[in-house]
Amino acid sequence: xxxxxxxxxxxxxxxxxxxxxxxxxxxxxxxxxxxxxxxxxxxxxxxxxxxxxxxxxxxxxxxxxxxxxxxxxxxxxxxxxxxxxxxxxxxxxxxxxxxxxxxxxxxxxxxxxxxxxxxxxxxxxxxxxxxxxxxxxxxxxxxxxxxxxxxxxxxxxxxxxxxxxxxxxxxxxxxxxxxxxxxxxxxxxxxxxxxxxxxxxxxxxxxxxxxxxxxxxxxx
Numbered sequence: 001x002x003x004x005x006x007x008x009x010x011x012x013x014x015x016x017x018x019x020x021x022x023x024x025x026x027x028x029x030x031x032x033x034x035x036x037x038x039x040x041x042x043x044x045x046x047x048x049x050x051x052x053x054x055x056x057x058x059x060x061x062x063x064x065x066x067x068x069x070x071x072x073x074x075x076x077x078x079x080x081x082x083x084x085x086x087x088x089x090x091x092x093x094x095x096x097x098x099x100x101x102x103x104x105x106x107x108x109x110x111x112x113x114x115x116x117x118x119x120x121x122x123x124x125x126x127x128x129x130x131x132x133x134x135x136x137x138x139x140x141x142x143x144x145x146x147x148x149x150x151x152x153x154x155x156x157x158x159x160x161x162x163x164x165x166x167x168x169x170x171x172x173x174x175x176x177x178x179x180x181x182x183x184x185x186x187x188x189x190x191x192x193x194x195x196x197x198x199x200x201x202x203x204x205x206x207x208x209x210x211x212x213x214x215x216x217x218x219x220x
Contacts (some may be wrong), residue, residue, distance in 0.1 A: 005208045011204050027165070089201050089213060092191040096220035097203070101187025104153065105167050111153040113160035116217060120145045123175040128153060128168050136163055145190075148217060167207070186217050 104113040115124075124141040136157050140148075151170070155163045174181040189205030202210050 050122075056077070089194045090205060092203055092219065093194060095191055096188055097191055097205060098148075098186040098188055098218040098220075099205055099208060099215050100184065100205045101189070101208050102169050102171070102185045103187045103208070104151075104164050104168055104170055105188070105207070106153065106155050106163060108165075109120060109155045109162065111155065112188045113151045113170055114186040114188075114218065115149050115151060115174075116148050116185075116186060117144060117149060117174065117181070118183070119181060121174040121176045121181050123173075125173045126151055127171045127173070129171070130163075130168055131166070133169075136168065188220070 098114050101113075104111040115126075117124075120143070122143045124144055126141060127138045128136045130136050137153070138158070139153075141151075155165075157163050171187065172183050172185055176181050182215060187208055189208040191203050192206050193204045195202050195204070195210075200212055202212055203216070204210050
C-alpha cells in the first residue's frame, strides 16, 4: 500500500472516531440533565434550589460541551492538515534534497554537499576523508557570507589523481576573527518515501535516514 493510500485511509477513519466522541458527549450531557431534573423534583418546597445555582450548573455543562466540540474541531483540522501536507510532500519522491549530514557520494566524477553558515566567516576549509578516515583532499574556500553554501567536489585527491567512486565524509572548519564558528553540514540524498504521522510528515532520504520537512534546506 502506498503512502498516499495510507494517508487517505487515515483521513477517512476520522469520521467514526468523531461520531464516537459526539456520542460520549451526548451521553454525558444527558446524564447531567437527568440528575439536575431529579434534584429539582426532590427539592424541599420550603427551601427550593437557588435559581442562580441552577443557571450556573447549566452554564457549566454548556461550557464543557463547547470546549469538547472545539477540541474535536481542532483535532479534525490538524489531521486534515497533516494529510494534505503528506500528499503535497509526496511530490518530493525521487527528488534530491539537502538535509543535515556529513557524507557526500562521488559518482561520475562529481559530488555535492553543502554547509549552512550562521554568520559571515573569513576562513572556510573543507576536508574530505574516505571510509577508513584517511584524508583524501582539503580545500580552502576563503571568506563567505552567512547562508547556504554548496560544496562541489570533482573527485580529485591531494595529488590530483581521481578518487574512487563511493561515499566519503567531509568536515568543515570555519573561523571569524580567528575564532571557530559552528556550522551545519548538509548532505544530498534522494527522497525514497514520505510518511505522515502524529508528529508531522517525514521523508526518508536514501542512505541518510528520516527527516522532518523543516530539516530540508534545499530541493533539487
